[in-house]
Amino acid sequence: MARTGYERVHTAERLAAMVNYGLLIAAPFTLNSLGILAMFIAYLRRGSADPVARSHFDFQIRRYWTDLLLVVLGFLCAAGALAAGFGAGIGGGLAAFGVDVPRGDLMHAGLVGMVLLVMWGVLWAMGLLGLLLGSIFGALRLASGRPAGRTRRR
Numbered sequence: 204m205a206r207t208g209y210e211r212v213h214t215a216e217r218l219a220a221m222v223n224y225g226l227l228i229a230a231p232f233t234l235n236s237l238g239i240l241a242m243f244i245a246y247l248r249r250g251s252a253d254p255v256a257r258s259h260f261d262f263q264i265r266r267y268w269t270d271l272l273l274v275v276l277g278f279l280c281a282a283g284a285l286a287a288g289f290g291a292g293i294g295g296g297l298a299a300f301g302v303d304v305p306r307g308d309l310m311h312a313g314l315v316g317m318v319l320l321v322m323w324g325v326l327w328a329m330g331l332l333g334l335l336l337g338s339i340f341g342a343l344r345l346a347s348g349r350p351a352g353r354t355r356r357r
Contacts, residue, residue: 216256217345219248223263224342231331235271238334242267255350259341262351266337270330277326280319287316 223241230238242264249260291312341351 213253213256216248216252219244220252220256220259220263220345221342223260224338224345227263227267227338228335231334238267238271255345255348258350259345262337262341266334266341270334270337273326273330273333277323277330280323280326284316284319284323287312287319291316 223244226237226241226244230236230241245260245263245267249257249264252260294312344351
């Protein structure tokens, strides 16, 4: 078997990167407190890490912020869906009491709410699954001594 040059990883750096992957996997279940700790460790350790460990720290940082952005965008979509749903409900309630509410406005509010709800589900799933699967596959690559997926040339 040919040597790739990635077999030698400093044990402490490998352990820190592996612990970080574990923290990132557990982060969604701890209201992201472990994710913040993982980012603190990644930013702290990546400057002194060997190239393989640094690629994993860089990958963890990039994956965390990307997936956090997806979850925040999903939250905004959920808030919009909730507002549209309340608007449609209030309009329907007013119409039931004889207040003249244009029917098209209620229908549009309901449709907007449904679209935003679907977008919330998609964005939330992409963020959660991206963090979990990215961390699992990253840990497997680290365990085999290979750098993280995309590496940057410096």
